[in-house]
Amino acid sequence: MATSTYLSNPTTTINSIDTTDNTSAATLTRVIEALESTSFGLTARVYVGGLENSTLTLTMYNSFAASETYATLKALVGTTTTVTIKPTSSATSATNPLSTLTGCYLETLPIVNAALGALDTIDITFTGGVYSVATS
Amino acid sequence: MTYTIASSKLGVIGEPFIPADGINVAALLEGGFIVEQSTSKSTKPAKTNTEPNEEI
Numbered sequence: 001m002a003t004s005t006y007l008s009n010p011t012t013t014i015n016s017i018d019t020t021d022n023t024s025a026a027t028l029t030r031v032i033e034a035l036e037s038t039s040f041g042l043t044a045r046v047y048v049g050g051l052e053n054s055t056l057t058l059t060m061y062n063s064f065a066a067s068e069t070y071a072t073l074k075a076l077v078g079t080t081t082t083v084t085i086k087p088t089s090s091a092t093s094a095t096n097p098l099s100t101l102t103g104c105y106l107e108t109l110p111i112v113n114a115a116l117g118a119l120d121t122i123d124i125t126f127t128g129g130v131y132s133v134a135t136s
Numbered sequence: 137m138t139y140t141i142a143s144s145k146l147g148v149i150g151e152p153f154i155p156a157d158g159i160n161v162a163a164l165l166e167g168g169f170i171v172e173q174s175t176s177k178s179t180k181p182a183k184t185n186t187e188p189n190e191e192i
Contacts, residue, residue, distance in 0.1 A: 015159055015160050015163055015164060016146055016155070016156065016159050016164070017143075017145045017146055017164075017167075017169060018145045018146070019145075066143075066168060067143040067144075067145050067167070067168065067169065071167040071168060071169070072145075072163075072167055072169075074163075074166065074167065075160070075162060075163035075166040075167060076160060076163045079160055079162075079163065080158070080160065081158065081159065081160040081163065082156065082157070082158035082159055102157060102158040103158045129158070
């Protein structure tokens with residue numbers, strides 16, 4: 001049983017724009033690439049840390065209205081930007097840390113992901129950049 | 137060059153926008169989230185001393 005719980009309700013920004021009301025899922029994964037350093041004489045593979053290559057994947061409701069999803073993302077594909085995510089909308093603190101990827105890259109942007117009778121949603125992934133976390 | 141917020145998704149409309157490190161300003165402009173305000177003042181045309189019917 002979990003010793004502490006919180007309702008998953010994060011706030012997100014992309015390029016300083018508040019995208020919370022268009023986002024339904026978010027996964028921030030910190031990745032430090034593993035470089036194998038196994039040598040003769042060892043009996044198990046060993047690794048050392050390489051470059052950081054963290055990712056933030058968001059599921060967003062698509063919208064072509066002014067100031068909505070498409071307007072936010074259309075000029076970002078193929079470029080770098082800054083994204084943030086915080087577990088809740090409360091003030092940034094040690095228990096509600098603000099994570100930032102500065103200079104992360106958006107490689108692909110689905111334009112339309114349509115199905116009859118369903119809302120148009122897209123999955124986007126920001127890759128790389130410098131990870132930082134603020135607690136105040 | 138200064139920028140003004142044009143969308144409530146970015147902040148208070150009409151307030152100046154100062155981009156933080158890593159922010160893609162071109163994308164904000166293209167998306168209509170900010171507007172650009174030139175800081176250069178328009179210059180007055182130079183005065184001329186020619187008479188109204190004088191040939192130049």
